[in-house]
Amino acid sequence: AQKITQTQPGMFVQEKEAVTLDCTYDTSDPSYGLFWYKQPSSGEMIFLIYQGSYDQQNATEGRYSLNFQKARKSANLVISASQLGDSAMYFCAMREGFYNQGGKLIFGQGTELSVKP
Amino acid sequence: DVKVTQSSRYLVKRTGEKVFLECVQDMDHENMFWYRQDPGLGLRLIYFSYDVKMKEKGDIPEGYSVSREKKERFSLILESASTNQTSMYLCASSLKEPYEQYFGPGTRLTVT
Numbered sequence: 001a002q003k004i005t006q007t008q009p010g011m012f013v014q015e016k017e018a019v020t021l022d023c024t025y026d027t028s029d030p031s032y033g034l035f036w037y038k039q040p041s042s043g044e045m046i047f048l049i050y051q052g053s054y055d056q057q058n059a060t061e062g063r064y065s066l067n068f069q070k071a072r073k074s075a076n077l078v079i080s081a082s083q084l085g086d087s088a089m090y091f092c093a094m095r096e097g098f099y100n101q102g103g104k105l106i107f108g109q110g111t112e113l114s115v116k117p
Numbered sequence: 118d119v120k121v122t123q124s125s126r127y128l129v130k131r132t133g134e135k136v137f138l139e140c141v142q143d144m145d146h147e148n149m150f151w152y153r154q155d156p157g158l159g160l161r162l163i164y165f166s167y168d169v170k171m172k173e174k175g176d177i178p179e180g181y182s183v184s185r186e187k188k189e190r191f192s193l194i195l196e197s198a199s200t201n202q203t204s205m206y207l208c209a210s211s212l213k214e215p216y217e218q219y220f221g222p223g224t225r226l227t228v229t
Contacts, residue, residue, distance in 0.1 A: 004159075009157075035217060035218075037220075042222070043205065043222055043223040043225075044220060044221070044222045044223065045160075045207060045209070045218075045220035046220075047217040047218070047219070050217055091159060091160065093160075103148050103167075103211050103213070103218070104150075104162060104165060104175070105150075105160075105162075105218060106162075107152075107159040107160040107161075108159055109157060109158065109159045110159055
């Protein structure tokens with residue numbers, strides 16, 4: 001079974017508008033972490049934001065915020081005021097358990113975001 | 118800034134060749150990882166290492182091996198390259214704590 005599901009293969013958004021990228025996850029471990037990464041066409045994966053399962057507040061980093069709904073097992077990424085440079089692939093990832101050896105991440109299939117001028 | 122470097126951005130090899138992909142990080146990270154990325158499949162973990170000389174299989178280790186003789190260097194080895202190993206290979210590193218992984222620029226490998 002898929003542990004991380006991103007149901008939107010591709011999305012378009014108008015410049016300066018907000019956009020939400022969906023991510024649902026599946027785990028029975030009470031301790032886990034959720035990550036979002038951005039991959040521009042250059043190929044390098046860029047870390048955007050992190051949410052721990054025990055964090056009470058939704059994580060925010062500049063224009064990025066993570067809408068964490070634990071009961072629904074969703075961790076959607078919200079990008080406010082989209083910019084042309086936001087056009088990229090976006091991956092949601094999960095780490096099960098804290099302090100487990102290696103810190104493995106499980107990635108979703110990705111969502112390709114295109115920002116229109 | 119954390120720096121993760123990979124030996125090549127693009128590589129073309131022939132079927133049956135032995136291929137070495139090198140990854141070096143400069144931030145004294147304990148954990149290092151090798152992923153392959155294919156369209157529609159996201160990133161899949163091949164191998165990871167949480168200490169020097171320690172290695173663990175990921176989700177798709179078949180056809181690959183790894184080596185970590187020094188903390189900063191993690192090598193991925195394709196013993197006998199095959200066309201189905203044509204892919205983008207990404208190396209990453211992280212601290213032991215549940216922090217984010219830092220990725221290298223990737224190596225696009227083509228096996229003909």
